Amino acid sequence: MKLAIWLALCFVLIVPAARTQTLNGNSYTVQGATPEREAALRRQIQMMQPAVLPYRIRFVPHWQYLYAAKIYHLHVPTGMGSKMFTHLASRSIFIDEDLYLGEEWLGHWIAHELGHLTTNSAREEDAERAAREYRMRLKERSRNAIPRSREPTI
Numbered sequence: 001m002k003l004a005i006w007l008a009l010c011f012v013l014i015v016p017a018a019r020t021q022t023l024n025g026n027s028y029t030v031q032g033a034t035p036e037r038e039a040a041l042r043r044q045i046q047m048m049q050p051a052v053l054p055y056r057i058r059f060v061p062h063w064q065y066l067y068a069a070k071i072y073h074l075h076v077p078t079g080m081g082s083k084m085f086t087h088l089a090s091r092s093i094f095i096d097e098d099l100y101l102g103e104e105w106l107g108h109w110i111a112h113e114l115g116h117l118t119t120n121s122a123r124e125e126d127a128e129r130a131a132r133e134y135r136m137r138l139k140e141r142s143r144n145a146i147p148r149s150r151e152p153t154i
């Protein structure tokens with residue numbers, strides 16, 4: 001058990017310092033994403049307005065994803081094609097970058113992970129119940145969003 005904790009800390013500590021961004025008085029970090037993916041992710045989360053924000057979201061290569069899942073003693077169901085998971089205690093979301101399938105995919109699954117955080121539950125039904133509302137908000141708001149090319153750059 002002690003070894004597992006040490007490894008987990010190591011895993012966290014080797015990560016380079018990440019930028020933080022304030023969102024409604026809360027902030028979360030996005031690590032390991034390309035600028036485009038990070039921007040898309042932040043835009044989607046802003047549109048979903050989840051009740052609970054993660055502390056951090058990490059895009060990791062496949063081997064690191066499996067490693068993190070192992071460290072956290074998570075059962076990653078291979079049949080379901082797991083591509084993200086949430087560690088509730090640290091409010092961390094891990095995304096398998098090697099399996100990234102575009103913005104629509106990202107929005108759909110991040111809503112599910114935010115559902116886990118919102119309900120503070122590891123049960124898939126609970127996550128999906130909250131996720132449905134977030135997906136609806138995302139759909140609604142992206143329809144009314146300004147085309148990206150006209151968005152002001154900050």
Ligand SMILES: [Zn+2]
Nearest residue numbers: 112116124127
């Ligand atoms: Zn889930």
